[in-house]
Amino acid sequence: MKVKIADFLSYYRNVKHASKHTIRNYEMDLFLFMNFLNQQKGSLVDVDKKLVRRYLAMLNQTSSKKTALRRLSSLRSFFKYLVRENHIPENPLEMIQSPKQEKRIPSILTVEQVDLFLNSPDDTSYLGLRDRCILELFYSSGLRLSELTSLDRLDIDFSRCMVKVKGKGKKERLLPITKVAASWIKKYLIHKEREELTKEHYEEKDANAIFLNKWGERISERSVDRMFKKYFRMCGFASIVTPHTLRHCIATHWLENGMDLKTIQTLLGHESLSTTTIYTKVSHKVKKEVYDKAHPRAKKSLGKQ
DSSP: OHHHHHHHHHHHHHTSOOOHHHHHHHHHHHHHHHHHHHHTTOOGGGOOHHHHHHHHHHHHHHSOHHHHHHHHHHHHHHHHHHHHTTSSSSOTTTTOOOOOOOOOOOOOOOHHHHHHHHTOSOTTSHHHHHHHHHHHHHHHHOOOHHHHHTOBGGGEETTTTEEEEEOGGGOEEEEEOOHHHHHHHHHHHTOHHHHHHHHHTTTSGGGGBSSBOTTSSBOOHHHHHHHHHHHHHHHTOSSOOOHHHHHHHHHHHHHHTTOOHHHHHHHHTOSSHHHHTHHHHHOHHHHHHHHHHHOTTTTOOGGGO
16 A cells, blocks of 8 residues: 555646645545554455445544544545556545535734734844745735745746746746835845855755745745744734735735735635635625625614614
8 A cells, every 4th residue: 555655645746736735644644544454454455435434433533623524535535546547446435425624714814913913023133034024925915835935036026026926736826916025025135144045055946945044945834834923922913823814814805905806816826716705704894895785774874764
């Protein structure tokens, strides 16, 4: 089974162009299932609906509902691949229904809270300046974390204030960035400490990266996550702020300021418009405006009843 898992991961890495994060989750989930299968003293040909249900029961006892659903999804993709490659005759998960996942409405910061968060780094220091650029760019264009860390210097067109982003499945899209974000990035790129770090790593591919860590290498997703935790604690917000929080924030603020859902879908790189419509549920302002516009008695005053 190890060989088939390796082939599956190679397929998703090289053909499907899945992200490192996705590949890591697939690997972890499939090896967990392999260990379960070994404990059951079975092989891939022994996997049937009964065994999958036993595995689901184990997941429900040992994992959160969200994690269990992800692991089941990984298993579906794996067995679908095995059927396509003629390693097994049929997919034992076709008749297995996934438990329904509760849809949580994301927490959104107000514009004032976003301003506080963006201003939290000490931009008089080199690393503080870098952090300010990262926060500004996230809020400017609603980037995913993986999209930001993979940016190269040539991806930004400062004359047009546009950035070329490599999204899910290596799909590229052009996004506008604010003049404010562009000016912060320009300031960061010519900083003396950054230029010195780049000279030390001029032979490395990471020298092309926009955002570097303190050793002059391309900044990692984990480093950005740690950075967010640092500034989240500094601001004292009640809910956790992550890179994806800023993505939710700007999408909601776009909607509240009149941008249509189709444009927001394009900017965020959502494949389906249904994914984007979550922001109509998030925004209290939009809900109230729609309610006031639609309800026949919403604009009547108490004295005119």
